[in-house]
Amino acid sequence: MSDKEFNYYISGETGKWEVVIGLEVHAQVSSNAKLFSSSATKFGSEPNSQVSLIDAAMPGMLPVINEFCVEQAVKTGLGLKAKINLLSVFDRKNYFYADLPQGYQISQFKHPIVGEGEVILDMPYGTKKIGIERLHLEQDAGKSLHDQDPTKTFIDLNRSGVALMEIVSKPDLRSPEEVAEYIKKLRSIMRYLGTCDGNMEEGSLRADVNVSVRKVGSKDFGTRCEIKNVNSIKFMQQAIQYEAKRQIELLEEGKKIDQETRLFDTKKNETRPMRSKEDAHDYRYFPDPDLPPLKFDQSFVDGIKQKLPELPDDKKDRLIKDYKLSSYEAGVLISDKDTSDYFEDIAKNSDVKLAINWVIGDLFAALNKIGKSIKDSPISSKNLTKLIDLIKNNTISGRIAKEVFELMINDNRDPKVIVEEKGLIQESNVGELEKIIEKVLKENGDKVTEYKSGKDKLFGFFVGSVIKESKGKANPALVNDILKKKLS
Numbered sequence: 444m445s446d447k448e449f450n451y452y453i454s455g456e457t458g459k460w461e462v463v464i465g466l467e468v469h470a471q472v473s474s475n476a477k478l479f480s481s482s483a484t485k486f487g488s489e490p491n492s493q494v495s496l497i498d499a500a501m502p503g504m505l506p507v508i509n510e511f512c513v514e515q516a517v518k519t520g521l522g523l524k525a526k527i528n529l530l531s532v533f534d535r536k537n538y539f540y541a542d543l544p545q546g547y548q549i550s551q552f553k554h555p556i557v558g559e560g561e562v563i564l565d566m567p568y569g570t571k572k573i574g575i576e577r578l579h580l581e582q583d584a585g586k587s588l589h590d591q592d593p594t595k596t597f598i599d600l601n602r603s604g605v606a607l608m609e610i611v612s613k614p615d616l617r618s619p620e621e622v623a624e625y626i627k628k629l630r631s632i633m634r635y636l637g638t639c640d641g642n643m644e645e646g647s648l649r650a651d652v653n654v655s656v657r658k659v660g661s662k663d664f665g666t667r668c669e670i671k672n673v674n675s676i677k678f679m680q681q682a683i684q685y686e687a688k689r690q691i692e693l694l695e696e697g698k699k700i701d702q703e704t705r706l707f708d709t710k711k712n713e714t715r716p717m718r719s720k721e722d723a724h725d726y727r728y729f730p731d732p733d734l735p736p737l738k739f740d741q742s743f744v745d746g747i748k749q750k751l752p753e754l755p756d757d758k759k760d761r762l763i764k765d766y767k768l769s770s771y772e773a774g775v776l777i778s779d780k781d782t783s784d785y786f787e788d789i790a791k792n793s794d795v796k797l798a799i800n801w802v803i804g805d806l807f808a809a810l811n812k813i814g815k816s817i818k819d820s821p822i823s824s825k826n827l828t829k830l831i832d833l834i835k836n837n838t839i840s841g842r843i844a845k846e847v848f849e850l851m852i853n854d855n856r857d858p859k860v861i862v863e864e865k866g867l868i869q870e871s872n873v874g875e876l877e878k879i880i881e882k883v884l885k886e887n888g889d890k891v892t893e894y895k896s897g898k899d900k901l902f903g904f905f906v907g908s909v910i911k912e913s914k915g916k917a918n919p920a921l922v923n924d925i926l927k928k929k930l931s
Contacts, residue, residue: 449568451618452659455691459659462687464616465667467651468629470608470639471583472515478582478606479506479549486645490588490599498604500544505733512606513737515638516556516580517747519608522632522754523575525560527744531579533734537727542585542598550609552728555579556737562612562632563756564624565774573625574613583607602646608639614653614664619680626650626676627778631755635780649674654686656694665690666700670707670714682707686714758783766795775803781818788824789831797831805845809852821855822848830858842915843867869918873925876909876917880925883908894930902926 452459477484480497497504520527532554535547557578564571583605588597610629616622630641630648641648649672655665668690670682685707690700705714730736753761755777762773762783776783782802789798806827810820830847833839839847839862847858847867862868883905884891894901909922 449566449571449617450659451620453656453687453691456695460656460687460691461659461661462617462683463614463655463657463664463667464618464622464683465614465653466610466612466616466622466625467653467669468610468612468626469583469649469651470519470610470629470633470641471647472512472580472606472608473637473639474509474512474515474606476509476511477604478509478512478580480604482604484605486642486647488601490597490601492601494600494603498544498600500546506549506731508734508737509606512580513556513739514747515606516578516608517744518636518751519610519633519638520557520560520578521744521748521751522636522638523557523560523562523578523610525575525578526558528554528556528558529739529741529744530554531556531737533580533731533737534728535731536581538725540584541596542587542600542603544585544600544603548582548584549731549734550581551579554736562625562628564621564628565770566621566624571615571621573615573621576611576613578608578610581607581609614655619683622652622679622683623676626679628755631778631780635752635754635758637752643674643676646674650679652679652682652686654683654690655700656687656690665694666702668700668702668714669704671704671717673707678707678709681709681712682714685712689714762787766790766799768795768799772799772803779817781816785817785820785824789828793828793831794835797834798828801827801831801848805848809848813852821853822851823855826851826855826858833858833862837869837918837920838862839867839869840910840915840917840919842910843869846915867916869916873921876913876921876925879912879917880905880909880922880929883912884929891930902930905930 452461472478474484476482477498480495482495482498483493485493497506517527531551533549534552536550536552537547539546555577559577560575562573562575564573583602585598585600585603588599591597612625616625633639634641639647643649652670652673653667654670655667657663657665668686670686673679673682686705693700701719703719704717706717707714759773759777762768762776763770768776776786786798786802789802806817806820806822810817815821830844830851834841834844847861850856850861851858887905887908890901890904894905905926906919906922909926910917910919
């Protein structure tokens with residue numbers, strides 16, 4: 444692994460500035476029950492239909508830790524190559540908000556369940572290591588609904604108590620592009636592990652983005668502002684660009700940056716103040732008296748470690764080794780577990796080169812066009828394997844294959860059936876091909892003369908004409924061989 448320097452600088456009136464970024468990613472734990480209650484966590488349920496007495500903070504209701512959520516946090520920590528703390532403590536983070544029925548959030552402060560780790564980014568300019576400061580477990584708040592009534596705010600407590608992993612990066616990110624790759628990589632790792640589905644549209648993954656600026660060459664950190672609850676990679680990038688320029692303009696005017704929490708207005712493409720940024724003492728953290736310290740031994744961690752699936756970086760190395768893929772090809776495939784599994788289903792039983800070309804080329808383009816993921820692909824890996832085999836054994840040409848592929852997109856039919864029904868089997872009969880070739884040469888006698896006088900580039904014209912005359916069914920390799928003999 445080699446790390447290379449990359450500079451994302453913003454030019455101001457007084458020189459160049461560097462952007463320093465850190466992320467606090469809130470990832471919803473994939474679990475059927477909440478962190479401290481047995482309430483369901485299904486997205487899109489009727490408001491307040493998944494709320495227990497614990498979630499509603501009824502008097503006398505005591506939280507009980509969900510062991511599965513603990514396992515999911517440990518598993519994620521191992522996936523981040525992080526230190527797993529055998530002793531962690533749940534704290535009360537005290538603040539008032541309408542959708543926080545307890546008047547505090549159960550979180551972790553000084554003693555998180557996971558310590559320092561790392562995420563490796565594959566950037567165009569090389570690899571870059573992003574440090575992880577910590578991962579801690581906490582419960583989510585409810586949701587305030589402001590659009591149900593002109594004068595009232597309604598509260599939905601379905602999310603109250605849902606288990607979150609807050610993954611805090613070190614301030615190692617230096618550009619919107621690195622932030623995008625970091626979120627993608629983090630999401631990919633958690634999806635491989637099955638610890639978070641990473642669905643940003645449903646709020647399963649969102650981030651608080653901390654942004655500061657400093658003059659190029661300075662080692663001191665500037666005053667940071669936190670952009671709260673951004674749930675789209677695109678919006679994260681836009682928010683960073685706006686906020687960095689805002690801070691630079693203020694500093695160049697001789698003004699200071701106020702440490703504050705801001706919101707990103709997606710319609711105006713700008714950040715705006717929300718509240719002054721709180722420090723830890725503002726929240727009056729103290730250990731939750733209803734929850735004893737969380738203790739487990741190393742054997743608990745080792746047991747989880749033994750069951751870990753193959754992770755993206757390991758899979759990339761293996762794909763390069765086993766299938767002789769380029770780093771770029773393997774990188775595209777491993778970004779999504781479903782994609783890499785789909786590819787391997789084909790590659791294990793068919794031509795690897797054709798498999799990679801069809802998957803990341805034609806299939807990706809088709810899925811993008813119809814707005815579907817590879818998980819919901821109308822063409823199964825089994826049927827794409829059959830299509831590739833038809834090309835490989837010369838049953839159909841590459842050109843005909845693309846026609847068959849378009850038909851498969853509509854109904855995932857067996858390509859063999861389509862080829863037979865449409866009469867698309869490749870013409871490999873030498874006698875029949877000779878007839879077509881002789882016709883083409885006869886109709887283009889002037890070009891035959893030009894070719895024989897030294898215009899070799901006309902050979903492609905003859906090949907194309909024969910293919911066209913055969914309605915795409917002529918075997919290209921045989922056409923080439925016969926033409927060379929006829930024109931010699």
